Amino acid sequence: MVRLFSATLCAIVLAIASAAAQPFPSRPITMIVPYPPGGPTDTLARIFAERLRASLGQPVIIENVGGGAGSIGVARAARAAPDGYTINFGNVASHVFSTVVFKLQYDVLSDLEPVALMTTSPMWLLSGVRLPANNLKELIAWLKANPDKASAAVVGPGSPAHLCGVYFQNNTGTKFQFVPYKGAGPAMQDVMSGQVELTCLEASATRAHVQAGKLRAYALLSKSRWPGAPDVPTIDEAGVPGLYLPFWHGLWVPKGTPRDAVARLNSAVVETLADPAMQKRLTELGVEIPPRNQQAPEALRAFLKGEIDKWRPIIEAANIKPDP
Numbered sequence: 011m012v013r014l015f016s017a018t019l020c021a022i023v024l025a026i027a028s029a030a031a032q033p034f035p036s037r038p039i040t041m042i043v044p045y046p047p048g049g050p051t052d053t054l055a056r057i058f059a060e061r062l063r064a065s066l067g068q069p070v071i072i073e074n075v076g077g078g079a080g081s082i083g084v085a086r087a088a089r090a091a092p093d094g095y096t097i098n099f100g101n102v103a104s105h106v107f108s109t110v111v112f113k114l115q116y117d118v119l120s121d122l123e124p125v126a127l128m129t130t131s132p133m134w135l136l137s138g139v140r141l142p143a144n145n146l147k148e149l150i151a152w153l154k155a156n157p158d159k160a161s162a163a164v165v166g167p168g169s170p171a172h173l174c175g176v177y178f179q180n181n182t183g184t185k186f187q188f189v190p191y192k193g194a195g196p197a198m199q200d201v202m203s204g205q206v207e208l209t210c211l212e213a214s215a216t217r218a219h220v221q222a223g224k225l226r227a228y229a230l231l232s233k234s235r236w237p238g239a240p241d242v243p244t245i246d247e248a249g250v251p252g253l254y255l256p257f258w259h260g261l262w263v264p265k266g267t268p269r270d271a272v273a274r275l276n277s278a279v280v281e282t283l284a285d286p287a288m289q290k291r292l293t294e295l296g297v298e299i300p301p302r303n304q305q306a307p308e309a310l311r312a313f314l315k316g317e318i319d320k321w322r323p324i325i326e327a328a329n330i331k332p333d334p
Contacts, residue, residue, distance in 0.1 A: 034094055034268075034270060034271045034274050035066055035067070035068045035094065035095065035271075035274070036068070037068060037095065038068050038069040038070070038071055038095075039062075039066065039068055039069070039070045039071070039094070039095050039096070039097060040070075040071050040073050040090075040095065040096050040097070041055060041058075041059055041070050041071065041072050041073065041097050041098075041099050042073050042075055042083050042084075042086055042087045042090075042096060042097070042098045042099070043055045043072055043073065043074050043075070043083065043099050043100075044075055044076065044080035044081070044082065044083025044084050044087075044098070044100055044104045045074065045076050045080060045083070045104075046074055046076040047074050049193075049194075050212060050214070050215050051099070051100075051101055051104075051259065052072070052074060053295075054099075054128075054129065054259055054295075054297070055072055055099040056072055057288075057291065057292075057295075058070075058099065058128065058279075058282065059071070059072055061282045061285065061288050062278050062279070062282055065277075065278035065281045065282055066274070066275075066278050070097075078108065078112060078332075079103060079104070079107070079108045079111065079112070079166055079167075079168060079169065079332070080100060080101070080103055080104025080105075080108050081104065081108040081109075081112050081114055083098070083100075083104070084098060084100060084104055084105065084108070084116070084118065084122075085114065085115060085116050087122065087262065087263075087264060088116040088118075088121040088122055088264055088265070089116075089264070090264050091264070092123075092263070092264040092265060092266035092267040092268075093267065093268070093271070094263060094267050094268060094271030094272070094274070094275065096263065096264060097125065097261055097262070097263050097275065098122065098261065098262040098263065099128075099259065099260075099261055100259065100260060100262065101257065101258060101259045101260070102170060102256070102257055102258050102317065103168075103169060103170055105118050105260065105262075105314060106118075106314070106317045106318050106321055107168045107169065107170065107173060107321065107325070108168065109318060110168070110318065110321060110322050110325045110326070111167060111168030111325060111330055111331070111332055112168075112332055118262075118314065118318075119311075119314065119315060119318070120265065121264070121265050122262040122263070122264065122265060123262060123263045123264065123265055123266075123267050123272055123307070124260065124261075124262055124307045124308070124310035124311045124314065125260070125261040125262055125263060125272060125275045125276050125279060125307055125310070126260065126261050126275075126276050126279040126280070126305045126306070126307065126310060127258060127259075127260045127300045127304050127305060127309060127310045127313060128258075128259045128260055128261055128279060128283070128299075128300075128305075129258060129259045129292060129297040129298065129299065129300070130256050130257070130258040130259075130297070130298050130300055131212055131213060131214045131236075131256070131257050131258070131296060131297040131298060132212075132213045132230040132231060132232040132236050132256060132257070133170060133174055133210055133211060133212055133213060133230075133231045133232075133255050133256070133257050134210070134211070134213045134216075134227045134228070134229060134230045134231060134239075134242065135149075135174070135178065135208065135210050135227070135228045135229055135231070135245075136201060136208065136209050136210065136211060136216065136220070136225045136226065136227055136228070137149070137201065137207055137208050137209075137225070137226050137228070138201050138202050138203065138204045138207070138224075138225065138226070139223060139224065139225070139226050140204045141204075141207055141208075141226070143228075144226075145228065145248065146228045146229050146243075146245075146248035146249055146250065147248070147249055149228055150182050150184060150249075150250075153182075153184040153185070153186060154183070154184055157184070157185045157186070159207075160184075160185075160186035160187070160207045160208065161186055161187040161188070161189050161206050161207055161208070162175045162186050162187070162188055162189065162206065162207065162208040162209055162210070163189050163191055163197035163198075163200055163201055163206045163208070163209040164188045164189065164190055164191065164197070164209070165190075165191055165192070165193060165194050165197055166190060166191075166192070167190070167330050167331060167332055168325060168330045168332070170210070170211075170212070170255065170257060171194075171197070171209055171210045171211060172188060172330065173255065173321065173324065173325065173330075174210030174231065174255050175188060175208070175210060176324060176325075176328045176330070177253055177255065177324060178210070178250075178253065180324070181250050181252070181253050182250055186207070186208065189206050194211055194212075194215065197209055197211075198211065198216065198219065198225070201225065202219065202224045202225060210231070210255075212257045213227075213230065213236055213238060213239065213296060214238065214295055214296025214297050215296075217238050217239060217296055220239065220242075221239075227239065227242045228242075228248060229242065229243055229244060229245045229247070229248035229250070230242055230243070230244050230245060231245050231253055231254055231255040231256075232244055232245070232254055232256060233246065233254060236296075237293075238296040258300075259297075260310050260314070261275070261279060263275065272307060276305070276306070276307055279305065280302070280305050283299050283305060
């Protein structure tokens with residue numbers, strides 16, 4: 011009986027030791043996307059999940075957890091086991107704007123570990139083609155002449171489109187009303203039809219409508235021109251310098267995830283972003299890859315903190331609150 015017990019105990023100890031010795035990752039990884047399927051963030055996440063599988067040697071399974079402007083999915087990621095097998099793909103809205111607008115039970119800076127900044131893409135100021143303003147200078151003049159007539163479509167309080175509008179008003183002395191929408195698709199349709207005058211959306215998601223002549227792009231909210239639409243001026247060139255709002259995506263894991271797991275995930279992201287086929291695919295989508303020195307975990311940590319510090323006073327001054 012003693013021998014049987016000893017043999018069983020040894021077997022258990024060896025099994026535990028064997029499991030502990032397995033290199034990370036040794037089983038599938040779950041990627042929490044804090045938005046419903048079908049949107050631009052979900053599309054990017056699935057492209058990355060497919061390529062990361064090749065780098066990690068394990069499937070990366072998408073779990074869509076929408077709601078709360080991304081905060082519900084991020085909360086789920088923050089509460090997950092810190093073992094490297096739950097990763098969180100998010101963006102400026104889910105990890106910056108929601109952090110300030112909502113009262114949350116987590117802190118993105120202290121409850122999540124950064125892995126890597128993955129993509130950036132510019133936003134741009136748009137109108138329907140019926141609006142009698144052909145450039146940004148004419149648009150500002152028209153808005154000042156029609157303060158009670160103008161409106162801008164936004165996708166929820168504290169969304170990138172909303173913050174873009176507030177930021178634009180603050181920098182130009184213009185005034186217009188915000189019209190809330192549940193998604194970028196309906197907002198874009200109403201701008202194209204002329205029911206709403208303005209919106210501010212991700213350039214990569216709306217480029218086709220601009221190229222088709224259904225939307226007018228006044229300026230990119232970035233320091234440099236975008237290869238996806240090289241004829242559209244930057245906001246500096248258009249006459250409102252300093253109005254920058256990049257739309258970016260990054261990857262995080264729960265706080266306490268082992269350093270070797272974070273390092274392995276980061277190396278997989280770096281390898282993925284260096285893949286020429288992946289670079290071609292992302293370029294075709296209109297998103298840009300950050301420089302290599304910005305792909306490190308500490309670079310994302312500093313970048314995220316800087317974004318929160320930049321946008322918090324703007325959001326608080328505008329008294330932006332979540333929908334009741």
